[in-house]
Amino acid sequence: LEARKQKSTVEAKMGFDRILVVDDDEDIRMIAEMSLGEVGGWQVRVAESGRRALELALEHAPDVILLDFMMPGMSGKDTFFAFAANPKLSGVPVIFLTARAQKSEVEALVNMGARGVIPKPFDPMTLSDEIRGMLEPT
Amino acid sequence: VSSAHPPPDEEELNRLRKSEARLRAILEAAIDAIITTTDRGVITSVNPSAVRIFGYEEHEMVGQNIRMLMPEPFHSRHDGYVQRYRETGEPRVIGIGRIVEGRRRDGSTFPLELTLSEVRLEDGTRKFAGIARDVSDRQAGESALRESEARFRDLFENASDLIQATDVQGRILLANRAWRRTLGFDAERVAGLRVRDVIAADFHDESLPAFHRTWDDFDTKRIRTELEASDGRRVVVDGTVWCRTHNDRVVATWAIFRDVTREVELERVKKEFVSVVSHELRTPLTSIRGSLGLLNGGVAGELPEKAARLIDVANKNTERLIRLVNEILDLDKLEAGKLELRVERVDVAQMVRSVVESISTLAGQGSVNIAHDVDPSLTVAGDPDRLEQVLTNLVANAIKFSPADSMVRVQASALEDMVKVAVVDQGAGIEASDLPKLFLKFQQLEPADRRAHEGSGLGLAISKAIVEAHHGNIGVDSAPGEGSTFWFTVPMDARSRHAEPARARVLVAAGDEEFRSKLIAAFEPLGLEAAGAATASQAFAQLEASKFDAVLVDQSLQQGDGWQLVRSIRDLDARQRIAVMSDFIQSEHETTRRIEELGLSMVLGKPVTTRFVAETMGAVIDDSFGRPRLIASRSALADKLASLRAGFRETLVGRLDELEGNIRQALAEGVESQAFRSALHAAHKLRGTAGTYGFAHVGAYVASIEQQLEAMLHQGETDFAKLWNDLRLAREAMDETP
Numbered sequence: 001l002e003a004r005k006q007k008s009t010v011e012a013k014m015g016f017d018r019i020l021v022v023d024d025d026e027d028i029r030m031i032a033e034m035s036l037g038e039v040g041g042w043q044v045r046v047a048e049s050g051r052r053a054l055e056l057a058l059e060h061a062p063d064v065i066l067l068d069f070m071m072p073g074m075s076g077k078d079t080f081f082a083f084a085a086n087p088k089l090s091g092v093p094v095i096f097l098t099a100r101a102q103k104s105e106v107e108a109l110v111n112m113g114a115r116g117v118i119p120k121p122f123d124p125m126t127l128s129d130e131i132r133g134m135l136e137p138t
Numbered sequence: 139v140s141s142a143h144p145p146p147d148e149e150e151l152n153r154l155r156k157s158e159a160r161l162r163a164i165l166e167a168a169i170d171a172i173i174t175t176t177d178r179g180v181i182t183s184v185n186p187s188a189v190r191i192f193g194y195e196e197h198e199m200v201g202q203n204i205r206m207l208m209p210e211p212f213h214s215r216h217d218g219y220v221q222r223y224r225e226t227g228e229p230r231v232i233g234i235g236r237i238v239e240g241r242r243r244d245g246s247t248f249p250l251e252l253t254l255s256e257v258r259l260e261d262g263t264r265k266f267a268g269i270a271r272d273v274s275d276r277q278a279g280e281s282a283l284r285e286s287e288a289r290f291r292d293l294f295e296n297a298s299d300l301i302q303a304t305d306v307q308g309r310i311l312l313a314n315r316a317w318r319r320t321l322g323f324d325a326e327r328v329a330g331l332r333v334r335d336v337i338a339a340d341f342h343d344e345s346l347p348a349f350h351r352t353w354d355d356f357d358t359k360r361i362r363t364e365l366e367a368s369d370g371r372r373v374v375v376d377g378t379v380w381c382r383t384h385n386d387r388v389v390a391t392w393a394i395f396r397d398v399t400r401e402v403e404l405e406r407v408k409k410e411f412v413s414v415v416s417h418e419l420r421t422p423l424t425s426i427r428g429s430l431g432l433l434n435g436g437v438a439g440e441l442p443e444k445a446a447r448l449i450d451v452a453n454k455n456t457e458r459l460i461r462l463v464n465e466i467l468d469l470d471k472l473e474a475g476k477l478e479l480r481v482e483r484v485d486v487a488q489m490v491r492s493v494v495e496s497i498s499t500l501a502g503q504g505s506v507n508i509a510h511d512v513d514p515s516l517t518v519a520g521d522p523d524r525l526e527q528v529l530t531n532l533v534a535n536a537i538k539f540s541p542a543d544s545m546v547r548v549q550a551s552a553l554e555d556m557v558k559v560a561v562v563d564q565g566a567g568i569e570a571s572d573l574p575k576l577f578l579k580f581q582q583l584e585p586a587d588r589r590a591h592e593g594s595g596l597g598l599a600i601s602k603a604i605v606e607a608h609h610g611n612i613g614v615d616s617a618p619g620e621g622s623t624f625w626f627t628v629p630m631d632a633r634s635r636h637a638e639p640a641r642a643r644v645l646v647a648a649g650d651e652e653f654r655s656k657l658i659a660a661f662e663p664l665g666l667e668a669a670g671a672a673t674a675s676q677a678f679a680q681l682e683a684s685k686f687d688a689v690l691v692d693q694s695l696q697q698g699d700g701w702q703l704v705r706s707i708r709d710l711d712a713r714q715r716i717a718v719m720s721d722f723i724q725s726e727h728e729t730t731r732r733i734e735e736l737g738l739s740m741v742l743g744k745p746v747t748t749r750f751v752a753e754t755m756g757a758v759i760d761d762s763f764g765r766p767r768l769i770a771s772r773s774a775l776a777d778k779l780a781s782l783r784a785g786f787r788e789t790l791v792g793r794l795d796e797l798e799g800n801i802r803q804a805l806a807e808g809v810e811s812q813a814f815r816s817a818l819h820a821a822h823k824l825r826g827t828a829g830t831y832g833f834a835h836v837g838a839y840v841a842s843i844e845q846q847l848e849a850m851l852h853q854g855e856t857d858f859a860k861l862w863n864d865l866r867l868a869r870e871a872m873d874e875t876p
Contacts, residue, residue: 025424028425031424034432035432038432099417100416120423121423121424122424124428125431
């Protein structure tokens with residue numbers, strides 16, 4: 001774990017260290033926060049809804065947003081488009097978390113402009129690596 | 139002689155006799171009863187058929203009144219008819235084809251068709267001739283027809299399916315009870331209905347044309363549509379529709395509907411359930427997996443040993459549960475025909491290789507050997523991910539049910555326009571009675587040995603669904619004690635039907651995975667096919683399973699001695715071409731001894747480029763180096779190696795220069811800069827390259843440089859003196875390496 005943390009800190013200094021996690025499930029928010037914060041070395045903010053995510057994002061300017069796709073009320077998709085519509089946020093990469101991972105659905109999200117899609121349930125020990133992998137310029 | 143002609147009256151008489159004989163013959167032979175009577179109804183003659191039909195002897199009838207052959211009431215009334223006819227001349231029964239009743243001698247009656255004619259004789263008296271045909275059979279046929287119609291009407295009326303007939307204008311001609319009840323119309327109201335009145339309005343465009351056909355294509359059509367009952371209720375039906383024609387014109391359209399409202403509802407509930415599984419089950423699973431994963435990963439601190447074991451159990455079973463959920467969803471999509479296949483050209487040999495390699499990695503270097511032998515020209519049209527899923531499942535099953543030290547073989551062959559992939563194991567085999575169960579859902583046979591079988595019981599059902607989605611077949615050939623062969627077929631890719639000539643094949647036995655795969659890739663441009671083995675037993679298994687033109691044995695083999703493998707190969711096949719690659723060539727004398735003893739084609743000393751190895755192996759297969767006279771060509775090899783090393787040296791010097799430049803720039807621009815990342819990347823790459831090419835000391839110094847760069851990122855400071863010193867030492871080490 002120590003080695004992992006060190007490595008993550010190195011990566012964090014390479015430009016991405018602030019992440020906003022949006023999920024309506026409290027437990028998942030906590031786990032993502034621990035996983036990304038303690039294993040991945042991110043500065044984590046969490047939001048329980050799309051609306052709250054917009055406020056937090058404007059306030060904290062995250063480097064990346066991890067967004068649950070299925071949320072009551074303002075859905076992940078709605079939230080995504082709200083980010084895209086805001087000039088201050090439109091450049092922030094969005095990675096979807098989803099319980100549906102059919103190829104076509106993943107492709108649809110990526111075509112929409114999402115940086116990536118991570119299926120639930122995710123592995124908390126590698127979640128950070130997965131996100132960083134998606135953020136690396138190809 | 140001239141008086142030979144008979145007298146004319148004699149001739150006339152003869153003719154009459156002949157004519158009468160002919161007439162009699164006709165009467166005798168007639169199937170119908172022919173009876174003549176006087177104008178008072180007294181029978182004057184009967185023919186044999188009359189005797190047969192009525193059951194009286196001829197003498198019993200002749201002289202009797204014809205009414206003896208009639209049942210009541212005609213029997214009593216007949217005299218009256220005759221009387222009236224004689225008085226008024228008004229015929230009642232004269233003419234053709236009346237159906238009347240006759241009475242046989244035994245009193246039984248039967249229908250007969252009667253043709254009656256009147257003959258007036260020269261003396262003015264009249265005679266009647268009657269021709270009577272027994273039509274019992276015909277009448278029986280007609281009544282059977284009526285009965286069968288009644289039977290069909292019963293079936294029609296009482297069928298549980300909805301049945302209707304419509305005319306070409308779409309008016310409903312007939313509708314059975316189930317139809318009327320389900321849709322709530324009584325028989326009178328049906329008469330005024332048109333088909334468009336009962337098909338739900340939003341299905342008109344889709345469904346009405348099926349009922350308004352003015353031509354018949356001799357096909358029954360299947361439709362799914364929705365009907366609307368008189369109270370507005372919707373009824374979902376699956377229907378079969380066909381046309382009835384008469385004289386080449388459509389006269390009616392028939393339809394049978396099955397009410398599937400409940401099934402459709404069930405289907406919807408099931409879909410909803412699957413969606414619940416998908417979302418509602420995955421959400422808690424995310425939390426469980428997350429919590430356990432973090433605990434297991436030490437995020438909450440070091441766990442007491444017992445707790446760690448328990449968490450490990452929970453963690454493993456969570457993974458298993460996730461797999462099960464995924465498989466259920468997979469199968470659901472497959473069964474609903476919703477699996478998305480990305481069909482492309484799939485190289486079967488490559489697929490088999492990749493599956494076998496990933497399974498060997500996953501399963502560790504287990505005690506079961508996997509061998510594969512696939513014609514490299516075989517390609518199929520399929521979804522590569524899904525086909526790999528099937529093959530992985532079959533191979534994993536085979537391993538699971540294989541005894542220790544046995545062999546699993548993967549084979550593929552062309553079968554007309556299909557490719558058959560087979561996985562052969564040496565397991566316990568399967569009872570014939572169990573075979574049909576194998577591909578059903580949630581079926582696991584009692585395992586022969588109780589090793590952990592963590593399967594969901596869905597693997598083969600999923601495989602079957604995937605293969606069938608590819609228009610292929612899946613099956614198993616097995617018998618107890620004889621192992622099992624699980625196989626599937628997939629359509630051949632159109633282009634691969636013109637098979638390329640088989641390429642020469644090389645087996646690469648090398649422990650280091652990266653080196654092995656680089657070597658395998660290096661054979662490709664030379665037109666050679668290469669397969670890899672990480673261990674001696676894998677290599678041996680492959681050699682047993684298929685033919686290779688040459689074997690390359692690297693001394694870096696995992697688990698086992700390369701020389702031992704070489705000896706085993708030699709025992710297996712005295713003529714097999716074998717080349718050995720060694721980290722260092724011991725003494726020339728020792729190497730020569732082994733080359734001669736084992737009949738080697740070549741001994742290669744590292745470092746070498748993979749391309750050089752591949753070219754050398756090409757030469758070995760061509761026999762251009764000769765066998766086993768490696769000694770003769772060793773000096774040439776040594777020269778070649780020396781020049782190659784010089785090449786590496788130049789490359790490395792260039793890389794070191796590049797690294798130094800990167801570091802200088804990075805120091806000027808700070809750790810956030812692109813240059814810093816490039817420097818880190820360059821150091822990482824150089825460390826790998828130096829190691830691969832045998833410049834181990836250089837590699838060690840570069841590794842130290844890499845560490846210092848990371849420390850800089852990490853802690854924001856580094857020992858610059860050490861960094862420059864390491865760079866200098868790396869250059870010196872290179873100069874010192876021979």
